[in-house]
Amino acid sequence: MALLSMEEICRDIFRENQHRIKIKKEAVAVRNLVNIFHTTLKISNERGFQTMSLRDLSRVSGLSMGALYSYFSSKDELxxxxxxxxxxxxxxxxxxxxxxxxxxxxxxxxxxxxxxxxxxxxxxxxxxxxxxxxxxxxxxxxxxxxxxxxxxxxxxxxxxxxxxxxxxxxxxxxxxxxxxxxxxxxxxxxxxxxxxxxxxxxxxxxxxxxxxxxxxxxxxxx
Amino acid sequence: MALLSMEEICRDIFRENQHRIKIKKEAVAVRNLVNIFHTTLKISNERGFQTMSLRDLSRVSGLSMGALYSYFSSKDELxxxxxxxxxxxxxxxxxxxxxxxxxxxxxxxxxxxxxxxxxxxxxxxxxxxxxxxxxxxxxxxxxxxxxxxxxxxxxxxxxxxxxxxxxxxxxxxxxxxxxxxxxxxxxxxxxxxxxxxxxxxxxxxxxxxxxxxxxxxxxxxx
DNA sequence: GTCTATAGTGCGATAGAC
DNA sequence: GTCTATCGCACTATAGAC
The missing domain is CATH 1.10.357.10 (Tetracycline Repressor, domain 2)
Incomplete structure (x- = not known):
């Protein structure tokens, strides 16, 4: 079950999506991905993914809009x-x-x-x-x-x-x-x-x- | 089970919400409510309520934006x-x-x-x-x-x-x-x-x- | 790698003609 | 009772400074 930590999953995601993620340093990317996914799940599970704006995600995660868009190219891709x-x-x-x-x-x-x-x-x-x-x-x-x-x-x-x-x-x-x-x-x-x-x-x-x-x-x- | 026709339900809704529905003729109101609810359920169950815009609802139902707003005062009220x-x-x-x-x-x-x-x-x-x-x-x-x-x-x-x-x-x-x-x-x-x-x-x-x-x-x- | 500023779009909602 | 036209706003997405 230790296999299932958010961090390990996010490392997988990073490696599988390296072609579309602009950030190249694994340590940085994984840290931010953990944050992004955690925050997305938190907000979406309370109010729905469509209802969550990327501004919400930006505010709660502490990452700027620009930073978010270096991890995905559209809300749908997220x-x-x-x-x-x-x-x-x-x-x-x-x-x-x-x-x-x-x-x-x-x-x-x-x-x-x-x-x-x-x-x-x-x-x-x-x-x-x-x-x-x-x-x-x-x-x-x-x-x-x-x-x-x-x-x-x-x-x-x-x-x-x-x-x-x-x-x-x-x-x-x-x-x-x-x-x-x-x-x-x-x-x-x-x-x-x-x-x-x-x-x-x-x-x-x-x-x-x-x-x-x-x-x-x-x-x-x- | 005949009790459960869309029309009977909409008649109930009309009567219970007469204070906020602008249309006064029951026959007209019920006909349009049937249309509105049917269309809302159809679109929302395919793509989600938040994803459905009132313009979508207007287009598919054939009712104008203005007409829709005589049956509810906001999307949330719908x-x-x-x-x-x-x-x-x-x-x-x-x-x-x-x-x-x-x-x-x-x-x-x-x-x-x-x-x-x-x-x-x-x-x-x-x-x-x-x-x-x-x-x-x-x-x-x-x-x-x-x-x-x-x-x-x-x-x-x-x-x-x-x-x-x-x-x-x-x-x-x-x-x-x-x-x-x-x-x-x-x-x-x-x-x-x-x-x-x-x-x-x-x-x-x-x-x-x-x-x-x-x-x-x-x-x-x- | 991350930020701020902003372009451009489409939304919910309303006013007023018919 | 229904329509069209439009307002103001919040959104996604991006460009360019740092």
Whole structure:
């Protein structure tokens, strides 16, 4: 999880976008990118990306308009950079956390926990990606939709494998995967609700796992 | 469900907002309100409410800027009118569809179906309310949050009553209600996904009911 | 590499003719 | 009741000083 610090992510973003970022010193660029993304997520998640003017971003981040424009060439490009990075991290982390050698039940638990912990650590990023998806270009929006479906397929494949092996009882893997995804997304979309009720990510993970398992498990043994 | 036609809703809106709507002839006002709300939901659900300019709304609806401003006094007021109405309808329909005389299991099924059918018929409205909530004023946003919680409480009370009567087995009513709500919201938030997969609202309702019941029912009898 | 100043655009909102 | 014309403003984006 240390992998997921804002700074490491911003270093990735810097290296992948070096061609369009005017600043050449990595240390400077990364420091400012951390600031820019952090501030953008903060303002946008309160009032929306479109509502946030670059003057707002400039004022809150302490960077001038001119400085901001050395990191992106338009407000839309800033949106794209954030979205791209969020997508990549999801797929990378989720794929890594599912071990095909494990039993389907263990894989299912691992995937649920990985999804929740990832979105817990990166909550502002995921909330932003979800809420601002419709502001993307057609091409970018297509990628966002694909991403949603790929994540869901990870769950669907685990369920199907479990059903084939006779270890799980799933009568509708696609819909089961869909509602699991819905429960997982609720964690980062309604954070205010869960933190108000003092539900920890561990408690939520345990609950969702228990809930799902009482549907898909054939018996009560471990 | 015929109650929920766009026209009837707009007539309600007209009557409730007669003090601020300049147009006095009901027939004219209702016709234009239907147009305005329909067009606003259409554009906003594709590109966001902030992104939609009133010039866009004017062009697509065929009404001039001047005409639009006889129905609301600011863009924010338009947003509020839509949100208010969506909220009221939810509470009205949901409260009406739960009969306290029924057994908890029947109430649970009824509430799930009512929620899904309501959001099916009014999908653009619900999607809009969800996605644009953060553009609201502090006071309006508070109402939106309350609404979310009230809907959830309807489910929580059914579950608690079921547990008390020994008819259902629910070890965590608040979290169970929360994930039920998450599954129900997925239906209107990810419509594109379900319609692409040709899942009907009946099929989804049956699935969610089956899913939830296999967690909360004590045995397999009806 | 960062700043200030400003060009140019498109917005929300309104006044007044019809 | 609806329109066109227009005001004033805030925005994105850039040019050029430092």
């Amino acid at each position: 949106l794209e950079m954030i979205q791209n990075q969020g997508r990549r991290i999801t797929l990378k982390v989720l794929a890594r956390c599912v071990d095909p050698g494990d039993t389907p039940l263990i894989q299912l638990r691992g995937a649920i926990r990985a999804h929740l912990y990832l979105t817990e650590v990166m909550q502002p990023w995921f909330y932003f990606s979800y809420m601002e998806a419709k502001n993307l270009s057609r091409e970018q929006r297509k990628k966002a939709i694909e991403n949603e479906l790929v994540t869901e397929e990870i769950f669907m494949r685990i369920l199907e494998e479990g059903a084939q092996k006779g270890e799980l009882e799933v009568d509708n893997p696609p819909l089961t995967a869909a509602v699991i995804k819905a429960m997982l997304q609720d964690w980062y979309l309604k954070r205010w609700k869960y933190s108000r009720r003092e539900v920890s990510v561990q408690a939520y993970a345990d609950f969702v796992i228990g809930f799902v398992e009482s549907v898909v498990r054939k018996n009560s043994s471990n | 947003l509020e009118m839509i949100q208010n109405q969506g909220r009221r309808i939810t509470l009205k329909v949901l409260a009406r569809c739960v009969d306290p005389g029924d057994t908890p299991l029947i109430q649970l099924r009824g509430a799930i179906r009512a929620h899904l059918y309501l959001t099916e018929v009014m999908q653009p409205w619900f999607y809009f309310s969800y996605m644009e909530a953060k553009n609201l004023s502090r006071e309006q946003r508070k109402k939106a949050i309350e609404n979310e919680l009230v809907t959830e409480e309807i489910f929580m009370r059914i579950l608690e009553e079921g547990a008390q009567k020994g008819e259902l087995e629910v070890d965590n009513p608040p979290l169970t209600a929360a994930v039920i709500k998450a599954m129900l919201q997925d239906w209107y938030l990810k419509r594109w996904k379900y319609s692409r997969r040709e899942v009907s609202v009946q099929a989804y309702a049956d699935f969610v009911i089956g899913f939830v019941e296999s967690v909360v029912r004590k045995n397999s009898s009806n």
